[in-house]
Amino acid sequence: MAAGTTPPGMLRPVVHPADADGRTRERVLELVAGAGPVSAADLAATLGLTPAAVRRHLALLEDDDLVAVHDAGHPTGMRGRPARRYVATSAGQGELSGTYADLATEALRFLRDVAGPDAVERFAQERLAELGERYAARLDADDVEGRAAQLAAALADDGYAASVRPVPGTSAVQLCQGHCPVQHVAEEFPQLCEAEAQVFARLLGSHVQRLATLAGGGHACTTNIPLRPSPPTPDRY
Incomplete structure (x- = not known):
């Protein structure tokens, strides 16, 4: 045939x-x-x-x-029309997030109403702590930059569309997450974003700063990571 x-x-x-x-x-x-x-x-x-x-x-x-x-503005010194x-x-992020956001939001509202706002914060910290423990085994690089790259790879494998980009003229990199499965939940409960940033800091051994989040209206979750390590903390994974 x-x-x-x-x-x-x-x-x-x-x-x-x-x-x-x-x-x-x-x-x-x-x-x-x-x-x-x-x-x-x-x-x-x-x-x-x-x-x-x-x-x-x-x-x-x-x-x-x-x-x-x-x-992003027109780069200085460039002629012609910049590429779009x-x-x-x-809404586009929501299209990729699946159909469970409403249920998760309702569950956290119930937890907040029954047990108070502190219960939501504890839930966020415990959920992200479990994630941190799982990622810790994959972060074995000797420097912050290497661990940031490994963290981005782990996040990408979990569907966060993550990447690391250098920040020109600085000793820092930015961790960008183009997708967040809990974006619409985090819009009402930013404790999830705050707990995630704390986990990143412990995993990387560097003080990190959240510059933007998808839940806050950014086009990506952007975390600034100084490449000079912070002093170790007792609760490091």
């Missing part, structure tokens, strides 16, 4: 163009959430599509308020 032919008695699977377009658009949204701010040309190179095809998907995502153009770069909106 010639390669590519369908065996007798079997139907050739049909892929409708609309279905293929939907899957591609979903992939574009995932990449924008993980790598944004990102240009159509960069997305096209990653997906193996033409920039025109990617711009068509971006336009539809923008119409649905799932992505937005990121305004895209980030995922809060």
Whole structure:
């Protein structure tokens, strides 16, 4: 039988163009959430599509308020029109977050109403402490920069679309998380974000500073990490 032919008695699977377009658009949204701010040309190179095809998907995502153009200003000394770069909106992040956010939010509201706000904070700290213990085994680099890269890899494996970027002219890096599974819960309960930052500081051995969060309206959760380690603390994992 010639390669590519369908065996007798079997139907050739049909892929409708609309279905293929939907899957591609979903992939574009995932990449924008993980790598944004990102240009159509960069997305096209990653997906193996033409920039025109990617711009068509971006336009539809923008119409649905799932992505937005990121305004970073015009670089000094650059001529011409700067390339448009895209980030995922809060609605776009919600599209990727699954359907359990409402249930989780209701559960935390019940905990707050029954046991008080302190109970929510304790829950957040215990939940993130378990995460920290799991990640601690993967962070064995000798310096802060190496541990930050390992932490980003661990977070990426768990679906946080995480990466580490150097901060030019400083002795610091930024840990960026383009997706957060609990974003919409954290919008009402920022204790989750605060506890996460505390865990990052203990894991990395460096005082970290949260610059932006998805829950707070940022296009990514951005954590500044000085590369000079902080003195060790007794509660380090």
